[in-house]
Amino acid sequence: MAALLIKNGHLIDPAAGIDRPMDMLIKDGRVARVAEPGALPSKDAKVLDARGLIVAPGFIDLHVHLREPGQSYKETIASGTAAAAAGGFTSVCCMPNAVPVVDSPEWVRWxxxxxxxxxxxxxPIAAATVGSHGEQITAFVALKAAGAIAFSDDGRPVVRTEVMRDALAAAAKLGVPVIQxxxxxxxxxxxxxxxxPTAFRLGLRGMPAEAESSMVERDLKLARETGGHLHVAHISTRKSLDAVRRAKRAGVRVTCEVTPHHFTLLxxxxxxxxTAFKMCPPLRSEDDREALIEGLxxxxxDCIATDHAPHAxxxxxxxxxxxxxxxxxxxxxxGLALQVLHHHHKMPLKRMVELFxxxxxxxxGLKGRGTLAKGAHAxxxxxxxxxxxxxxxxxxxxxxxxxxFDGWQFTGQVVATVVNSELVFTAKDAKETQRKSKI
Ligand SMILES: [Zn+2]
Incomplete structure (x- = not known):
């Protein structure tokens, strides 16, 4: 594989504390060198001119539904990862609520x-309980050995307290998170x-913030008790975030993610x-959205995750x-993060890159990813x-x-995505998009 020289770009690598113009040479799937602009030889290397671009560690999405096995009419691993590449994601963690539920090492390997x-x-994220029925935890050791990086029954909560306690205790021994x-x-x-008011106007039963926060508070107690790492999926309310804040201050091992739609829409x-605006947790109030932006x-x-959930x-x-x-x-x-967080709420790009x-x-626990330090995955x-x-x-x-978001106009776009040294996506330039829209 030829070496690739990425030059003239502005490198942002929060883990390495870098936020300035730098060139980078990648080789054999790894970052070979990072150096001052113009300092790296272009001989024998393909050159990617990143003038005007931010060069960031590949984005990682902790919460994606790829719909395989079993629901390939909605999405496949091939189509879902193509969408990921187009969005700038170089890694996706897929949820186990497929058909069948991914609760065995065989399916994780598949x-x-x-x-x-x-x-x-x-x-892959493996199911936390057998069949995601919430009754009995899965074989965590074997699932981790097969490649599972976390455990979750996403789509459903683990309701029974003693089962969630078992899951956090088992995960604590393996150093992996339970995603609730x-x-x-x-x-x-x-x-x-x-x-x-919207639920009232539409005559629909409304989900209270407490449906989320009471479960978060219970799980925080269990995380404290077991030492297990709790990761709260798609947090959506001020109440839950306040609970997470307090727990973090008290030293509980807890992290949380928010989706772009929850920090953008109401x-x-x-x-x-x-129904294009129907999701779970539901879109919340302006006060909740403000709390999420403050938290970001x-x-x-801790991070932005999409909860990409394709349906026919x-x-x-x-x-x-x-x-x-x-x-x-x-x-x-x-696009939403750049628009809402960076341009509107003045989030520094370094912080945005860190969240992704x-x-x-x-x-x-993805070693050698999320950074562009020498030796990291390219x-x-x-x-x-x-x-x-x-x-x-x-x-x-x-x-x-x-x-x-169909038809939405954005300021800020992913231009290219490199996975394991290979260019897997490049955005059409503006002219090409214009030509196409005229047809
Ligand atoms: Zn969920």
């Missing part, structure tokens, strides 16, 4: 086989939307029963209460923080088009 056609790295979809079904049953966007800025929230058009076309939860999100995540790379790598995301573009669901690489 997900990682080259025959699946992945174009970015896939790190925090929702108390006794408070959320039959709720399709956030509790509030329950009011549901409009007249628009001040460090209470006919499934989403059902009435609001029957339609499945979730939206696709891989291709719009970086260094922190998820640390949470998932997974790189190149983006332009000011380039304007328009997202079109019609052009998505995902097999599904369930997005609320």
């Amino acid at each position: 997900l990682r086989q080259p025959e699946r056609g992945a174009v970015v790295n896939v790190f 979809h925090s929702e108390d079904p006794r408070l959320s049953h039959g709720c399709a939307i956030n509790a509030g 329950d009011t966007h549901v409009g007249e029963y628009n 800025l001040d460090g209470a929230i 058009a006919d499934e989403k076309a059902q009435e609001f209460e029957r339609a499945p939860n979730g939206i696709i999100g891989l291709e719009t995540a970086a 790379s260094a922190n998820p790598a640390r949470i998932a 997974d790189i995301t190149l983006f332009d923080s000011v380039r304007a573009w328009t997202y079109s669901a019609f052009d998505t690489r995902s097999k599904s088009r369930n997005t609320p």
Whole structure:
């Protein structure tokens, strides 16, 4: 494999404390050298001109539904990872709520086989309980040995306290996180939307913030008791985030993620029963959204994860209460972060890059990723923080088009994605996009 020289770019590597113009040479799937601009020889290397671009450690998404095995009409590993590459993600961690549930080492290995056609790295998350029924924890040791990087019953919460305690205790021994979809079904049953004026206006049962925060608080107690690492998936309310903040100060091993849709949208966007805005947890209030943005800025929230959840058009076309939860999100995540967090809320790019790379790598224990230090895996995301573009669901690489962001205009775009030294995605230039839209 030829060496690749990435020159004229602005390198941001939060883990290494770098935020300035640097060139980089990658070779044999690894970062060979990082040096001052112009200092590296271009002889025998392909050159990637990154003028005007940020060169960042490859983005890592801790929360993706690739729908295999069993639901390839919604997404496949090949199509989902193609969408990931287009969104600047070089690694995705896939949730186990497939058909069947990924609760055995065989299925974990199957997900990682080259025959699946992945174009970015896939790190499976195994079910925390057998069949995700919440009754009995899975064989954590064997699942980890097969390649699982975390345990979760995402889509469902682990409700029984003694089972969650077992999961955290087992995970503590292995040094891996338990990822909880925090929702108390006794408070959320039959709720399709956030509790509030919109739910009232639409005549829908509203899900209270306590459905999430009460489960988060219980799990924090268990994490403290067991020493296990709790990772709160798609945190969505001020109440839950306050609980996480307090626990972090008290030294509990807890991390959390937020989705781009929760820091961008509100329950009011549901409009007249628009199922493109139906997800779980539901879109929340302005006060909750403000809390999430504060948490992203001040460090209470550790990373951004998409909860990419493809569904077929006919499934989403059902009435609001029957339609499945979730939206696709891989291709719009970086655009939303740049738009909402960087441009609107003045988040430094270094912090944004940390939320997408260094922190998820640390949470998932992905060694040699989330950084561009010498010897790290050559997974790189190149983006332009000011380039304007328009997202079109019609052009998505995902097999599904369930997005609320169709037609949205963004300032800031992923321009190229490198996985294991190979260029797996380059954005069309603005002219090409224009030509196409005229046809
Ligand atoms: Zn979930």
